[in-house]
Amino acid sequence: MxxxxxxxxxxxxxxxxxxxxxxxxxxxxxxxxxxxxxxxxxxxxxxxxxxxxxxxxxxxxxxxxxxxxxxxxxxxxGQGAASGPAPAKAPPAAEPAPQAASPARPQPAAAPVATSSGQTGGIQPPRAPSGPVARPATPPADVERDGHAPLPAAQKMMTERGVAASAVGEGTGKDGRITKGDVLAFLEQPQAKAAPAAPKPAAAPVRQDDPREERVKMTRLRKTIANRLKEAQNNAAILTTFNEVDMSAAMAMRAEYKEAFEKKHNGARLGFMSIFVRACVAALKEFPAVNAEINGDDVIYREFVHMGIAVGGPNGLVVPVLRDADRMSFAEIEGSIAGFGKRAREGALKLDELTGGTFSITNGGIYGSLMSTPILNPPQSAILGMHKIQERPIAVKGQVVIRPMMYIALSYDHRIIDGKEAVSFLVRVKEGVEDPRRLLLGL
Structure with missing residues (x-):
């Protein structure tokens, strides 16, 4: 079947x-x-x-x-044969022969048919009756439907000045027709002077493709990404603040507990993303405006964190969401992010995994980015950008030392988040990553 x-x-x-x-x-x-x-x-x-x-x-x-x-x-x-086109409909039944016309009442003559040349063709018109025929009076060719068409001199002036007959109104001429004097009187009124007609915009030039170029239509996903990014720039007052993080403590903790972590949590690898997620969760609890959104004239504050994690897929960047990230352990965060990355590469992410985020993290450092200004993911009000870890000389207690450093950036909507909140939020993230023990102790 x-x-x-x-x-x-x-x-x-x-x-x-x-x-x-x-x-x-x-x-x-x-x-x-x-x-x-x-x-x-x-x-x-x-x-x-x-x-x-x-x-x-x-x-x-x-x-x-x-x-x-x-x-x-x-x-x-299901029978194994391809479904072909629908069978042809049976030909319509032959129409019955027309009955003889009743002689009781003569049929009216058919109207002449106009040909493309303007002459009549087909059925010839009947002969004109011998008596006089009443014909409707036809208005002059220059009379408009509104009954106050301009006279020729007035029409010329109106065309030159870009004035419409409806703007002048009823004229003082015969049958209400507009005269040249009516147009002059109209133009003497400063508030009624017609603005010159706007020039038509020039047509966009047709791009001539080079034979060595390839034109490929944008995918629906790519167009959606482009539209959403432009929407964010148009609708939000985006500002970015920066800081830098000394990754020494986080790298030392990872190196010390990496193997034990994997063994205890069924192969889940301890990475830096779980540390940043937990640091952001702690900071979001302290600065709730960063986790809020603008909805019309209202601000919606949340008591939960749905953390979006930007992941690169074959068709572009997608942002799956860690739901209730504030309740997740390090192992749950790492396992979920690893699953997102695998399904993104396979194109197997589900739609409900990509909606409902309240705050996002993007990591350009995996591609080598040293610093950037991430764009908001509407309707969210902020996004954290992570970058490449690079050893740099810094001053510590009056001494120049080499440390693994990372620049971090917070782009935020200045309409809802003040500069003080944004800077303080980023400082809390920095403190949490530089001393992960604070995250475990809830400090």
Missing amino acids: PAEIKVPTLGESVTTATIARWLKQPGETVAADEPVVELETDKVSVEVAAPSAGTLGTHEVAEGDEVAVGALLAIVD
């Missing part, structure tokens, strides 16, 4: 998707639960599988088309 393949439910607030690519072609055999088509939403890519085994029928939509939830994508014929 044929089975329909439809667009599945795509998650919260997602109602459409784009056909990224067909994985199976019409006529190919498919197994039950085998991926047939890949959809791309604003957030992730989703594979849609065949509901049963059989032969795939015709693609109902093409690659690049936008489809709504519930739309039909294809049909799987």
Whole structure:
């Protein structure tokens, strides 16, 4: 029995998707639960599988088309034959022969049909009756529908000055027609002078591609990322503050407890992200405005932390969310982040894993970035940027020493977060990472 393949439910607030690519072609055999088509939403890519085994029928939509939830994508014929086009409809029954016209009442003559040359063609018009024919009076060609069309001299002046007849109103001429004097009187009124017509914008020049260039259409995910980043710049008053962190203590703790940590927590590796997440959680509790958001004329404060962790995937940057990060242990944080990275590379992140974040962390240091100004992830009000750890000479108690240092940056929405709060927040993060014991003791 044929089975329909439809667009599945795509998650919260997602109602459409784009056909990224067909994985199976019409006529190919498919197994039950085998991926047939890949959809791309604003957030992730989703594979849609065949509901049963059989032969795939015709693609109902093409690659690049936008489809709504519930739309039909294809049909799987369980009998093993590809579903072909619908059978041709039976020809309509022959129409009965027309009955003889009743002689009781003569039929009116058909109206003449105008041809492209302006002459009449087809059925010829009947002869004119011998008596006089009443014809409707036709207004002069220059009379407008409003009944006060300008006279020729007035029309010329109005065209030159960019004045509309409706602006002048009813004229003083015969039948209310606008005269040149009416136009002059209108132009003498300072508040009524018509502004010169704005010049039409020049058409954008067509770009000539070089033969050595390749033009590739932006994916839906990339367009969404671009729109959201531009939205953040347009709507928020973004400011960035910087600090630097001495990573010596964090690196020493990691080196000392790395093996024991992995053994106790089933292979979970102790990294720096869990330390930064816990340091941010502690600072967010102290400065709740950094974890809040603006909603219309209101500010929404939260008593929980949903921490977004920026992860690079094959189609671009995505930000999966650690829900209730303030309740998670170091091991739970490390395990969740490792899982996010693996699923992001495989394109297997779920939609509900990418929504609801209240604060985000991005780590450009894994790519070698020494310093940057991260952009907010709307509707969040702040984001922390981590960077490359680099040994640098610094002064410690009057002595120049070499330490592994990292620059950190906090971009924040100045509409809701004051500079004092932002700087103090970043100082708390610095203190927590430089002395991880503070995090364990809740200091």
